[in-house]
Amino acid sequence: MMTNLFSSFDPSTSFSLALNWLSTFLGILFIPTSYWMIPSRYNMIWSKVTITLHNEFKILMGNSSKGSTLMFISLFTFLMFNNFLGLFPYIFTSTSHLVMTLAMALPMWMSFMIYGWFNNTLHMLAHLVPQGTPAALMPFMVLIETISNIIRPGTLAVRLAANMIAGHLLITLMGNTGNSVSLIILMILLTAQILLLTLESAVAIIQSYVFAILSTLYSSEVT
Template identity: 70%
Template sequence: MNNLFSIFDPSTNLFNLSLNWFSTFMGLLFMPYSFWLIPNRYFIMWNIISTKLHKEFKMLLGYKFNGSTFIFISLFFFVLFNNFLGLFPYIFTSTSHLTITLSLSLTLWLSFMIYGWINNTQHMFTHMIPQGTPSILMPFMVLIETISNLIRPGTLAVRLTANMIAGHLLLTLLSSTSNNLSFYLLIILIFSQILLLILESAVTIIQAYVISILSTLYSSEVN
């Protein structure tokens, strides 16, 4: 079991230096050189994705948060790169740890809450009771809404962490059985591993999109 879960161990070091967390900054290598005179196709693709995300986040946020869509676009690319880098062999997946995911979600959620309660206190109180709630159910609705609001950063963090760990763990479990298999079963195993890797590639994009879109929705509620 120690060997199985050692891939999620951030304490692995080289020359007594914990180098695993440097993988978090390797996403910078994927950024295109915007100062090129003739943009390449990679830069054009980057611009198309950023523009599409900007339009979608702007529609969710409305006109009240001008320019804040770039925060969520940056969050999307940060999580996407870290998820994607974890698919490569011997590269530490930083988003499979609550250290990263909970830090991101707690920071965003706390900033939304502080902004909302300071600037829109009345709106935050009215948001706790849905419209048309009977008077007898109001205390219960306030309690339910408060609990659902408090667990938001935890659900954001655990959702991303669990999805990253589950896929990588499944790939590791399947690959560990390859030593005792026959030739035909080995071909089937390799084919299933390829399919799982394609699925994990889709999960990296989906989870980055989910955490950024949910953060956008949470921020739009404080107005």
């Protein structure tokens, strides 16, 4: 029996091992189709998606950073597969936990900061004071910009985890009330859950794109 509502997202298993985290690697099963001799429709669609993402990331990062878009396209792919797989029954959603999202956001932000402060120190210092700031407000602007820079990995991680767990919680709440309602209300609940599942499919793509595009913007600030 559940001790609380969030225990339905507990990754523990009966083998005293967190085997549910293995669902993170299910996205690898979609990769071998790219090695077929004759490309499938899925492969052609995904090629168009990656080319579109490459063009968008290249504009944000500038033409000087050739090859860097591959990292962010891979990040988008990894997140989207995990978000989508979490919508299927009995598959653990790893991106709904801060352990997963913070483990991706924090090292990436830290690498950007280390690279920027060691290689472009003056550029990073100039970012702390926006252009046209009065001299009396400069100390406050430095403090505000420093705080906003430090909380970036936290906002990236919490945004993804909160958006993924919110829809799952709502679906769980609506599903738990199905045993004690009339048939008419049950049909309304089923219709609402189908609509909510459609919305969650869109959220899975949007949150992956937002995470990747914000990471691209943060990296473009240090170069």
